[in-house]
Each structure stands twice: as C-alpha cells, then as structure tokens.
Amino acid sequence: MTLDNDDLKRMASQVRRDIVRMVYECxxxxxxxxxxxxxxxVALYFNIMKHDPSFNMDGIGEDLFFLSNGHISPVFYSVLARSGYFDKSELKTFRKLNSRLQGHPTTHEGLPGVRVASGSLGQGMSVAIGAALAKKLNNDDRLVFTLHGDGELQEGQNWEAAMFAPFNKVDNLICAIDVNGQQIDGPTDKVLGLLDLHQKFSAFGWEVMHMDGNEMDEVLRVIELAKTKTGQGKPIVILMKTEMGKGVDFMEGSHKWHGVAPNKEQLDAALAQLEETYGDY
Known part of the structure; x- marks a missing residue:
C-alpha cells in the first residue's frame, strides 16, 4: 500500500492513536x-521503501530498515501492523506476558518485520552497515535505512561505525538521527551535549542533510533527495528535527514523557487531539 501526502498524514494520526493506547493499556x-x-x-513504510510484508529475514531485493533506538517500539509495531506485517489486533498485546510485541523489538518471537534485536543503544548503525555491505556483495541495489536517537549518540560504538562507513564507501545507507534534544534524564545539552552534529558527521566523511521530521511534505522531499545522493561513495545522514510527544500538546517537548504511560484522563485528552482515520485496533 502506497499512500499520497494527505493519506500519509491521516495514517500518522492513526499511528499516534495506536501509540498512546498501547502504552496506556500496559x-x-x-x-x-x-x-x-x-x-x-509512516513515510518510509507507506511511500518510500520497497518492502514485502510477507517478510523474509534476508530481504533480498528489498529496502531494509533497522530501528536502533528500540525503546520507541510502539511506533515501529504500529507501522508494521498497519502496513500488513501482522494483524493490527495484536497491538493490544504490547508488553504483555508471552506477547511477540515486547518493550524492545527482538527476533526470537519471530515477529515479521523485525530483523535484529534493538534497544541496547548504539548498535544499530553497525548492524545496518553490515546489511548494506551484504547488499553490495550480492549486487542488490536496494537501500538500508536506520533511525537513531540523538541521546543515543552518546554511545561510543556509533562513532566507530560512523568512521567505518565512509572509509569503506558504504553509500547505500541512509541514517536518520531523531534530534529532539531530549533523553530520559533531561535535555541532551544538559546530560552530555552533542555539540555540532553536522560538523561531526561531515568531518567523518558523511553526506549530511537536514529536515523537519514532523512535516510530512518535507520528510518525503528530503528522503527522496537523499536517495539521489546514494551510490556516490558516501553514506548519508539526515539530522531530523522532531518534537518529543508530537501531536499531544501536554507531551510535546518534555523529556518527562520519554518513558511514562498516561493515565485514563490523559489518554482521553490525547485521543481527543488525534483523529481516528483508519480504525482503532
């Protein structure tokens, strides 16, 4: 299913409803x-990537996505379900005993769409580089996409991977960094400042791009532009400015909602701001 801009925005509203309901229910x-x-x-799975919800681990001939900051599994699970990897009714099992939808995505439950366990922060870029190199060895011209948190970049393994990728011309890789300025203990610039990420990645040899990650039109435009820059000897990183809690006014911009579930009153207030468009699970 490929959606146009307006329908992507409608899907994003539905996914946000899924997120707050999933976290509330457990x-x-x-x-x-x-x-x-x-x-x-939503843009990746419903417009940009070539992918097959029937799912096999190899992903030959498909674009691949790796979620490095695995704690944001609610959005990942919702998008996978709504793009056909498993029935959306399974979302109600999120974080329950014996569920395939654990707090951090893992592979041993056999959940379609999940190719690597994630949530041990800092590892996703390394995994993605390996997958991208495998595609090159297989003469597979599809791309590898990743998502990382900005606080996650405080983990040193990221920078080993960031040095490795340009040196080895891993130019079929598009990494996105969620630059929301927040992490579990507070603002990133107060916990451990990241300074100038553009200069850092550029110095390591990456093609650096920027986008507003909460404007669907811009998300589509920038990622499509990034795709045109692949195959030119450099990996690509998109510094994606987002608002933590986007779409729910009392959650926006605060690290306090990094890992806290809403109560019933807060859930109702959140759902009142998010239109039901494709049907709740």
Whole structure:
C-alpha cells in the first residue's frame, strides 16, 4: 500500500492513536519519542521503501530498515501492523506476558518485520552497515535505512561505525538521527551535549542533510533527495528535527514523557487531539 501526502498524514494520526493506547493499556512504554518519529516511519513504510510484508529475514531485493533506538517500539509495531506485517489486533498485546510485541523489538518471537534485536543503544548503525555491505556483495541495489536517537549518540560504538562507513564507501545507507534534544534524564545539552552534529558527521566523511521530521511534505522531499545522493561513495545522514510527544500538546517537548504511560484522563485528552482515520485496533 502506497499512500499520497494527505493519506500519509491521516495514517500518522492513526499511528499516534495506536501509540498512546498501547502504552496506556500496559501502563509501560515510551510514548514521547514514538510520537515524535511517527511521520518518518509512516513515510518510509507507506511511500518510500520497497518492502514485502510477507517478510523474509534476508530481504533480498528489498529496502531494509533497522530501528536502533528500540525503546520507541510502539511506533515501529504500529507501522508494521498497519502496513500488513501482522494483524493490527495484536497491538493490544504490547508488553504483555508471552506477547511477540515486547518493550524492545527482538527476533526470537519471530515477529515479521523485525530483523535484529534493538534497544541496547548504539548498535544499530553497525548492524545496518553490515546489511548494506551484504547488499553490495550480492549486487542488490536496494537501500538500508536506520533511525537513531540523538541521546543515543552518546554511545561510543556509533562513532566507530560512523568512521567505518565512509572509509569503506558504504553509500547505500541512509541514517536518520531523531534530534529532539531530549533523553530520559533531561535535555541532551544538559546530560552530555552533542555539540555540532553536522560538523561531526561531515568531518567523518558523511553526506549530511537536514529536515523537519514532523512535516510530512518535507520528510518525503528530503528522503527522496537523499536517495539521489546514494551510490556516490558516501553514506548519508539526515539530522531530523522532531518534537518529543508530537501531536499531544501536554507531551510535546518534555523529556518527562520519554518513558511514562498516561493515565485514563490523559489518554482521553490525547485521543481527543488525534483523529481516528483508519480504525482503532
């Protein structure tokens, strides 16, 4: 299913409803970053990537996506379900005992769409580079996409991977960094400042781009432009400015909603701001 801009925005509203309901129903999870990254993931799975919901682990001839900041699993699970990887009714099992939809995505449950366990922060770029190199060895011209948190970049393994990729001309890789300025303990610039990410990635040899990750039209435009820059000897990173908690006014911009579930009153207030467009699960 490929959606146009207006329908992508409608899908993003539905996914945001899924997120707050999932986290409320188990009283656990990470709504803030999930809401902030919704537009990006909806754009990828419903417009940009070539992918097959019947799913096989190899993904030959498909674009691949790796979620590095695995704690924002609610948005990942919702997008996978709504793009056909599994029935959306399974979303109601989020973080429940014996569910395939655990707090961090894992592979041993056999959940379609999940190719690597994630949530141990800092590892996703390394995994994605390996997949991208495998595609080159297989003469597979499809791309690898990743998503990382900005606070996650405080993990050193990211920078080893960031050095490796340009040196080895991993130019079939498009990484997005969720630059929301927030992490579990507070603003990133107060916990451990990241300074100038553009200069850092550029110095390592990356093609650096910027976008507003909460404007669907711009998300589509910038990622399509990024695709035209692949195959030119450099990996690509998109510094994606988002608002933590986007779409729910009392959650927006606050690290306090990084990993806190809403109560019933807060859930009702959130749902009142998010239009039901494709039907709740």
């Amino acid at each position: 009283q656990s999870g990470h709504p803030g970053g999930s809401l902030g990254c919704t537009d990006y993931l």
